[in-house]
Amino acid sequence: MGQYSIGEAISQFLKQSRIKGSIQVLQIEEVWETVMGKTVAKYTDSLRVINKTLYVTTHVAPLKNELLYQKEKIKLRINEALGEKVIEDVVIQ
Numbered sequence: 001m002g003q004y005s006i007g008e009a010i011s012q013f014l015k016q017s018r019i020k021g022s023i024q025v026l027q028i029e030e031v032w033e034t035v036m037g038k039t040v041a042k043y044t045d046s047l048r049v050i051n052k053t054l055y056v057t058t059h060v061a062p063l064k065n066e067l068l069y070q071k072e073k074i075k076l077r078i079n080e081a082l083g084e085k086v087i088e089d090v091v092i093q
Contacts, residue, residue, distance in 0.1 A: 024049045024086050031081040036074070040067070052088040054078065067092045 033041035043063050048055040071090040078087050
């Protein structure tokens with residue numbers, strides 16, 4: 001039996017757990033305002049992660065349109081802020 005630090009054990013557990021998406025959403029919500037700015041954060045209704053896809057929901061049409069053009073930038077910024085490739089695609093709803 002190998003020895004792991006608490007951090008390594010938790011990391012291994014999360015990789016195999018169904019709650020991983022929920023944990024990722026919490027991490028993304030923490031950095032969302034910093035990464036996207038206060039205005040975008042204010043008008044973002046919800047964030048979800050399903051199978052490495054970030055779903056961003058907003059009811060503000062001009063913001064939705066702007067976010068559609070920034071999907072690649074959003075993906076890169078989120079992954080950079082979290083220090084790993086968590087998001088592979090972004091869907092604006």
